[in-house]
Amino acid sequence: xxxxxxxxxxxxxxxxxxxxxxxxxxxxxxxxxxxxxxxxxxxxxxxxxxxxxxxxxxxxxxxxxxxxxxxxxxxxxxxxxxxxxxxxxxxxxxxxxxxxxxxxxxxxxxxxxxxxxxxxxxxxxxxxxxxxxxxxxxxxxxxxxxxxxxxxxxxxxxxxxxxxxxxxxxxxxxxxxxxxxxxxxxxxxxxxxxxxxxxxxxxxxxxxxxxxxxxxxxxxxxxxxxxxxxxxxxxxxxxxxxxxxxxxxxxxxxxxxxxxxxxxxxxxxxxxxxxxxxxxxxxxxxxxxxxxxxxxxxxxxxxxxxxxxxxxxxxxxxxxxxxxxxxxxxxxxxxxxxxxxxxxxxxxxxxxxxxxxxxxxxxxxxxxxxxxxxxxxxxxxxxxxxxxxxx
Numbered sequence: 001x002x003x004x005x006x007x008x009x010x011x012x013x014x015x016x017x018x019x020x021x022x023x024x025x026x027x028x029x030x031x032x033x034x035x036x037x038x039x040x041x042x043x044x045x046x047x048x049x050x051x052x053x054x055x056x057x058x059x060x061x062x063x064x065x066x067x068x069x070x071x072x073x074x075x076x077x078x079x080x081x082x083x084x085x086x087x088x089x090x091x092x093x094x095x096x097x098x099x100x101x102x103x104x105x106x107x108x109x110x111x112x113x114x115x116x117x118x119x120x121x122x123x124x125x126x127x128x129x130x131x132x133x134x135x136x137x138x139x140x141x142x143x144x145x146x147x148x149x150x151x152x153x154x155x156x157x158x159x160x161x162x163x164x165x166x167x168x169x170x171x172x173x174x175x176x177x178x179x180x181x182x183x184x185x186x187x188x189x190x191x192x193x194x195x196x197x198x199x200x201x202x203x204x205x206x207x208x209x210x211x212x213x214x215x216x217x218x219x220x221x222x223x224x225x226x227x228x229x230x231x232x233x234x235x236x237x238x239x240x241x242x243x244x245x246x247x248x249x250x251x252x253x254x255x256x257x258x259x260x261x262x263x264x265x266x267x268x269x270x271x272x273x274x275x276x277x278x279x280x281x282x283x284x285x286x287x288x289x290x291x292x293x294x295x296x297x298x299x300x301x302x303x304x305x306x307x308x309x310x311x312x313x314x315x316x317x318x319x320x321x322x323x324x325x326x327x328x329x330x331x332x333x334x335x336x337x338x339x340x341x342x343x344x345x346x347x348x349x350x351x352x353x354x355x356x357x358x359x360x361x362x363x364x365x366x367x368x369x370x371x372x373x374x375x376x377x378x379x380x381x382x383x384x385x386x387x388x389x390x391x
Contacts (some may be wrong), residue, residue, distance in 0.1 A: 032381045035380070035381040036377055038376040039374050041377065041383065042381075043190075045369075045370040045371075045377075046372060046374050048373065049367070049370045049374070052185070052206075053186070053189055056183075057186070059183060060083060061081070061084060061135060062136050062137060063137045063178075063182050064138070064139075064140055065138055065147075066098075066135070066140075067079050067080060067138075067365035068080045070078070070100075070104065070133075071130055074129075076253065077100065079114075080100045084344040088237065093280070100114050100132070101114060104117070107119050107122065115316045116132055116134060116138065117162055118162065119132050120134060120135060121162070137162070137179065139164075139166070139176040139179045140179060141179040141183045141334075142334050143174075144174045145174035149161055149164070150170065151174055151177075152171070153169070153170065153171070153172065153348075153353055154170040154176045155175075156310070157169075166178070168181065168359050169356075171356055172342070175334075178359075180341060181338070181341065181359055183336035184335075184338045184360070185338075187335065187337065188318050188337075188338060188367070189314075189367070191318070192313075192314040192315075192317030192321065193247065193250055193314060195255055195256060195259065195320075196310060196314050196317055198253075198260075199256055200306065200310075200313075203260035203262070203263035203264040203267065204263060204264075204299075206221070207264040207265065207266065207268040207272050208266025208268075208294050208295070209221075210264070210268040211268040211270065211275065212271050212290070212293075213271045214272070214275075215390070218268075218282040228258075228261070233254075233258050236256060237324065238329060240254065246324075246330065246331065251330065251331065255317070259317070259320075260314070263305075263310070267306070270298075270301075271294075274298045274302055275298065280297065283297055307382055308375070308378050308382050310375075311372070311375030311378060312372075312375050314371055315368055315371050315372060318367065319368075322338050322342070323339065325337040325343070326342050326343050334361060338363060339360075341356065341359070342357060344356055345357030345360065347378075
């Protein structure tokens with residue numbers, strides 16, 4: 001009898017604990033994020049790529065021929081930091097100039113830009129209190145054979161005449177391949193991300209309008225889009241390049257004029273599907289403005305194709321920039337570019353300069369592979385058959 005009473009009390013305590021514990025209900029996006037994190041290949045690819053991209057913004061302090069710090073005659077100077085601040089857009093002019101001549105630091109006979117690698121050797125030979133602290137990789141992607149110590153076609157892991165090791169060697173102009181590849185990564189990924197955002201800013205509103213209003217408006221604009229899509233993009237770039245020299249912004253605008261068509265088709269189909277549902281009819285019946293229905297009600301329910309398409313749009317943007325640079329219609333020289341590096345490598349591949357072609361190809365392959373892994377994982381995590389709003 002006592003045991004029955006004890007069991008009944010235990011059951012009552014357990015029921016009371018269950019009822020008192022708060023029930024945490026995860027939203028659909030939280031469940032999708034948890035699903036994405038469980039797909040380790042895509043999740044770790046995202047962490048690796050995001051970490052490398054964030055680190056690339058500190059390249060002016062990590063991969064540069066300017067010294068991080070110089071102690072000369074009791075005073076400290078920070079040329080790399082000064083150069084980084086000067087290069088910032090909009091506010092860079094507030095920090096003055098980043099030019100330090102060799103004579104300024106006691107490098108005799110050098111009235112031009114100071115060679116900090118040679119300056120470090122000079123201070124060490126003098127044995128005084130002057131100090132030069134170089135960057136972890138003390139080479140610039142732009143310095144060529146005109147700078148003392150740079151030689152053309154230096155193989156990987158070989159020492160230059162000044163005794164410094166070049167990780168991936170030098171190209172036909174004596175420029176460091178690793179430095180150019182590192183800066184090329186930042187340029188390529190930044191270009192692709194900005195291009196994808198421009199593509200969405202153009203394509204999403206047009207696709208939303210086509211899918212929501214439909215009718216003659218949809219038919220007319222669809223025919224115009226089909227005509228626009230038949231314009232040969234490469235010929236247009238060739239014509240523009242023959243008139244003006246392409247730059248980062250001009251190439252972004254040219255590509256954005258053509259790449260928005262793909263996302264427009266996807267958004268149009270999503271809006272057609274969502275427009276036929278009851279919540280849209282109810283919103284129209286109570287007098288909700290059409291723009292609010294489009295962007296506050298339908299668009300959040302059409303985010304699946306937008307999110308899953310984004311990584312593959314980035315892949316397309318990187319491929320487009322590399323292709324244009326390879327053909328000579330991309331970024332102006334001497335901008336560090338994987339496509340330009342491949343073009344130089346192809347010219348000298350028959351002479352045994354294999355590292356000029358292999359280095360950018362491996363970098364491009366690894367970057368695109370990571371982005372594809374992210375895209376596949378995002379597509380699986382956002383698969384409507386996995387998580388439905390009705391579950």
